[in-house]
Amino acid sequence: MTIIEAIRTYLSDCPMLLNLGSRVKVDFLQEKGKSVSIEPLPVNPVVQNYIGGGGERQYAFAVAVKFPYSDEAAMNVENSGFFEEFADWLEEQNDLDHLPDLGEGKQATKIEITSNGYLFGIAQNMKYGRYQIQCRLLYEVE
Template structure:
């Protein structure tokens, strides 16, 4: 199982995403759907003398949301991402981490930013929100 597939499987256990459509590196314009998008970055965080490495998988969790000029409607998306970050933090603190392939040991999962809007299509009444995250893991030599 790939790292991104492990992350997707893990996130699908989140009650907030129950019943939602979860894509990978693809997000339809139609609300409400989700994607996990891989983010470029240096995969190696630390090297050990035995050849083992601590690595990171950088990704964003994004969604297409309904856009409205009504502040209450837009606050719902903000609240969702706060709840999602809290859920990820609770899973991390309790040691409930994504299951990885043999030779890879998960160390932590965390959000790196608050959820934020990066795109608004006023004509389609759609916004894209996202939160940046990372999974740290040990790759044994």
């Protein structure tokens, strides 16, 4: 299993993402309606190499969500608030040591938020906004 597959499987159980009514996709947001995608971010994967082999690695990614968008403050506050709840859920999963299963030879040690959720862009028709939050998975390799 690849790292991105493990993250996708893991996030597919997140209650906030399940409530969107859309499967977690990779590098793809639907044109219309609510949707969610995980997208790898460029980062040096090596955090630390261990003497004798193996080491600590990281996998950075964004969780992007398409929400309806308008000039109504209440709607946009709700959209941004989604990511506060998501960050709380992710922190709780860490506290419970419930982390992605990376398969043989890799062990997840932490998954964390590295930015606040923010409005990334607005569709040309001004009906949908792309919001995202940046995260990283820390893991050890043998």
